[in-house]
Amino acid sequence: MKKRISIIFLCILILSIISTGCSQPMSTEEVDREDSPYTITDCIGREVELKGIPKRIATLDPFAGQTVIMLGHGDNMPATVGGVKRDLLLQAISPTLAEAKVVKESGAINAEAVLAMGIDILFIKGDMYENTSEKEKIEMTGIPYVVINYETMEEQFKAFSVIGDALKESSKAEMMINYYKDAIKRVEERVKDIPLEERPKLYHSVNEALRTDIEGSLGAEWIGVTGVENVSLEGDLLLKKRKTFTTLEQIFVWDPDIIICNESGVDKFILQDEKWAGLRAVREGNVYQIPIGVSRWGHPSSTETPLAILWLANLLYPQYFSDIDIKNEIKEYYKTFYDFEVSDEIIENILSGVGIRAPK
Amino acid sequence: MEEILKVSNLSFSYPSKNIFSEVSFSLRKGEIICLMGPNGCGKTTLLDNIMAILHYDKGEITLMGKPIYNYKRREIAQNIAYVPQIHNVVFPYTVEQVVMMGRTAHLGYFGEPGPKDIEYCNKAIEKVGISHLAKKPYSQLSGGEVKLVLLARALSQNSPLIVMDEPTTNLDFKNILLFLETIVDLSKKENISILMATHSPEHAFFFQSKGIVVKAALMSNGIIKDFGEPEKVISEENIKTVYGVNAKINTEYTENNHKIRSITLLGTI
Amino acid sequence: MKKNLKNNFIIKAALILAPLVMIFLTLFLGRYRIGIIDVFRVLFSGGREVKGLPIEISTIIYQLRLPRAIAGAFIGASLAVSGAAFQGVFRNPLVNSGILGVSSGAAFGASLSIIFFGGGLSNYFFSFAFGIVAVLLSYLAGRIYGSTPVITLVLGGVVVSSFFSAFTSLFKYIADPYSELPALTFWTMGSLASIGYKQFIAFIPMFIGMGMIYISRWKINVLSMGQKEATALGLDTKIYQVFIIGGATLATTSAVCISGTIGWIGLIIPHIGRMLVGNDNSKLIPISMSLGACFLIAMDTASRIISSSEIPIGILTSIVGTPFFVYLLKRTKGGGWK
Numbered sequence: 001m002k003k004r005i006s007i008i009f010l011c012i013l014i015l016s017i018i019s020t021g022c023s024q025p026m027s028t029e030e031v032d033r034e035d036s037p038y039t040i041t042d043c044i045g046r047e048v049e050l051k052g053i054p055k056r057i058a059t060l061d062p063f064a065g066q067t068v069i070m071l072g073h074g075d076n077m078p079a080t081v082g083g084v085k086r087d088l089l090l091q092a093i094s095p096t097l098a099e100a101k102v103v104k105e106s107g108a109i110n111a112e113a114v115l116a117m118g119i120d121i122l123f124i125k126g127d128m129y130e131n132t133s134e135k136e137k138i139e140m141t142g143i144p145y146v147v148i149n150y151e152t153m154e155e156q157f158k159a160f161s162v163i164g165d166a167l168k169e170s171s172k173a174e175m176m177i178n179y180y181k182d183a184i185k186r187v188e189e190r191v192k193d194i195p196l197e198e199r200p201k202l203y204h205s206v207n208e209a210l211r212t213d214i215e216g217s218l219g220a221e222w223i224g225v226t227g228v229e230n231v232s233l234e235g236d237l238l239l240k241k242r243k244t245f246t247t248l249e250q251i252f253v254w255d256p257d258i259i260i261c262n263e264s265g266v267d268k269f270i271l272q273d274e275k276w277a278g279l280r281a282v283r284e285g286n287v288y289q290i291p292i293g294v295s296r297w298g299h300p301s302s303t304e305t306p307l308a309i310l311w312l313a314n315l316l317y318p319q320y321f322s323d324i325d326i327k328n329e330i331k332e333y334y335k336t337f338y339d340f341e342v343s344d345e346i347i348e349n350i351l352s353g354v355g356i357r358a359p360k
Numbered sequence: 361m362e363e364i365l366k367v368s369n370l371s372f373s374y375p376s377k378n379i380f381s382e383v384s385f386s387l388r389k390g391e392i393i394c395l396m397g398p399n400g401c402g403k404t405t406l407l408d409n410i411m412a413i414l415h416y417d418k419g420e421i422t423l424m425g426k427p428i429y430n431y432k433r434r435e436i437a438q439n440i441a442y443v444p445q446i447h448n449v450v451f452p453y454t455v456e457q458v459v460m461m462g463r464t465a466h467l468g469y470f471g472e473p474g475p476k477d478i479e480y481c482n483k484a485i486e487k488v489g490i491s492h493l494a495k496k497p498y499s500q501l502s503g504g505e506v507k508l509v510l511l512a513r514a515l516s517q518n519s520p521l522i523v524m525d526e527p528t529t530n531l532d533f534k535n536i537l538l539f540l541e542t543i544v545d546l547s548k549k550e551n552i553s554i555l556m557a558t559h560s561p562e563h564a565f566f567f568q569s570k571g572i573v574v575k576a577a578l579m580s581n582g583i584i585k586d587f588g589e590p591e592k593v594i595s596e597e598n599i600k601t602v603y604g605v606n607a608k609i610n611t612e613y614t615e616n617n618h619k620i621r622s623i624t625l626l627g628t629i
Numbered sequence: 630m631k632k633n634l635k636n637n638f639i640i641k642a643a644l645i646l647a648p649l650v651m652i653f654l655t656l657f658l659g660r661y662r663i664g665i666i667d668v669f670r671v672l673f674s675g676g677r678e679v680k681g682l683p684i685e686i687s688t689i690i691y692q693l694r695l696p697r698a699i700a701g702a703f704i705g706a707s708l709a710v711s712g713a714a715f716q717g718v719f720r721n722p723l724v725n726s727g728i729l730g731v732s733s734g735a736a737f738g739a740s741l742s743i744i745f746f747g748g749g750l751s752n753y754f755f756s757f758a759f760g761i762v763a764v765l766l767s768y769l770a771g772r773i774y775g776s777t778p779v780i781t782l783v784l785g786g787v788v789v790s791s792f793f794s795a796f797t798s799l800f801k802y803i804a805d806p807y808s809e810l811p812a813l814t815f816w817t818m819g820s821l822a823s824i825g826y827k828q829f830i831a832f833i834p835m836f837i838g839m840g841m842i843y844i845s846r847w848k849i850n851v852l853s854m855g856q857k858e859a860t861a862l863g864l865d866t867k868i869y870q871v872f873i874i875g876g877a878t879l880a881t882t883s884a885v886c887i888s889g890t891i892g893w894i895g896l897i898i899p900h901i902g903r904m905l906v907g908n909d910n911s912k913l914i915p916i917s918m919s920l921g922a923c924f925l926i927a928m929d930t931a932s933r934i935i936s937s938s939e940i941p942i943g944i945l946t947s948i949v950g951t952p953f954f955v956y957l958l959k960r961t962k963g964g965g966w967k
Binding site: 105106210237244245246247248249250252253255273274275277278279280283 | 938
Binding site for chain 2: 853858859861863864907908909911
């Protein structure tokens, strides 16, 4: 009850700010149909009232940043986060990204900059909403904000659809969700028939060599689609600031058949470091870089998880997925969703994870 | 008699304050000098200059006939030992370990005490009569016992001169006498010279009554007001001008007919 | 007399042997089960492949367990002996290299080196330089009030420590999250996990630093009597202070260079040593080295076998160290202390 009252109060507050703040420049000419107000529901069930299709978007989150560009609104995004701005492929797709301002550093929003830029919608992640002081700062600006979450595949579908609704691009977002679901289905259907003994044991390095997945993480979920045994899920790993680390000796105990790494360069480190040298997967050369496109594929903040699933299935069971040409899949994906032709050189960069993200 | 220490026309000042000037006296072998004077008159600073911990501006100090600046740090310590007024116990070393530190001046740069040093140390402990405490942490001893430990440390230094800065502060009658008697004993048997800052004129009289050559130096306002025989220096007149106190000097006789003086304080002026 | 000499020899032998035995024992412990006989077979192979044994076993023993144990011994000994030396020289049983700001100064120096000079060997130089700067600043800050140096020195150290930690955090903020940040984070999180034979070069400055303290260990007794008394006892106090503080800082900062900051060892080990052999630094310094080495090896072994994640070693040393410290404070009030 109390919550509802405060939401109503909030809406009134937001509305009044918007109406007073923007009343002057409005022309008396006929109001475009696009500019009529509409309401959407975000990932945590909040209703957000929008005055019209947002023209100045701030994405305080990489997933939203990628999606906004995917949905064709990259030119309307003058503010984002460092990770999105530094991605070379996104820069090529949406050249205006180079001029975008970074308005969030170390989890804190620069509210004054956002106000000065005349932003009309903010996309933020759930954990920012849970941070009371950040939330208060955002609410003080009076700018409508949309909260998204993407820690599971189900949440990712929802996030695509929410962002699609907010930008009135629901059908394109739906396309993306269908592609995602289809990728899962394509893999699950075949993996089902692969005998257990043909499914390898896999170790997933997340950002750092010794950081890995636990049960319930997005990494565990999408890797699970391919039916492999993700070795770290059975360990009693300790959670430290939402990260889980293991030890090298523990990896020796797990003795994985294959190692995949999402961070550029970690595969080379593992292959070259003398401490890792005795590991069977390393000796047999089964250490792979997960491709990096507009994001590190399969990382929670990545919109490219379906590609990660297809890539891994293709890598693990080439004989069962011979019809999937991953290079072709990449080409199609960026053509369909970003309307962008990737050259063979870029495809090589994506697959090797090298030269695709600019340093800070 | 051999002259151990000679201080001539010594002056010292801190940047903002003159502490003493034109101080002169000398100390011979086996002699005791009691350095007296009101609080803050510069006694401790004078002692620090003699041990070359502070560096005087003018004048000269000679030790065994040689200017003190011709000595290295450890050579000074081989000739002058020190018993401090206040000693803060930080680590509870045993009595033996504390006394052993007196051997520092006789060891090399990275040397540790050897069998010969242990011998010196044991002898020093014996001389001040605290052998029964040797293995105890000195933090657990009484104030009087700690003073004796520090005296033993000075003795193990094996130097001809010991400088003491008000060594009987905070001790009760018995411990004061115990300490003074130990000094008398040392002075007689070892022929050690002692320069001792003190607040009690009786100390000088006590040493005198035991047949030791004692001189008194009375310091006031940065100069040596008077220096010489205790009878002459510790006079009712001098006490009045230096301390601003009316006092009476009495002469009494002990059982064995030794003359001993004492002082009765009558009141401030 | 003869019996004494014999006892002395046995004690010395035990002090040297204890860490070696610990290093040897940890080769048998870990998440990966290796039979006792297999460990011996690998050890006697001298690094060559052993027939019938998977190569993993040899990697685990030679690359994972052995370098960690050896480094643990050196680092533990360095931190403990530096702590003992600092306590003696600063006449304060409560200080150690962490409290004096040496560790955070060293971490700051290393971050500076990583950000501006790309890391590498310059880490050692910068962490040593800022370790020294931190001790000096702590000492000077402690002297502002002058009258009770025992307390103000600790206060000065805390202030200087947080000053340098703040700058290290600032560097973390501006560091490149992909190339520089992991290296920086390492400095504030003590761990022996990434130590390999390459890092053994840090043993040279550690050895020199410990050696400097070891040869002047008896003089620490004299220094602990205070500046004035030590001078009167015939010690060139300035020279020895610089020498011993320099040695302790060198040993600590070199340890920090390869393991990051590991707390508590420098404080608790010397005090355990004092309970065992008394306060004489002639005995305290060697036993601190030996105990420090054994303690860190034990903590590190625990940190890697308790769970399949590595438990940060600072947590373990604190869990063991904190109750002990409280106990110690209680003891400091009464008992043998005054």
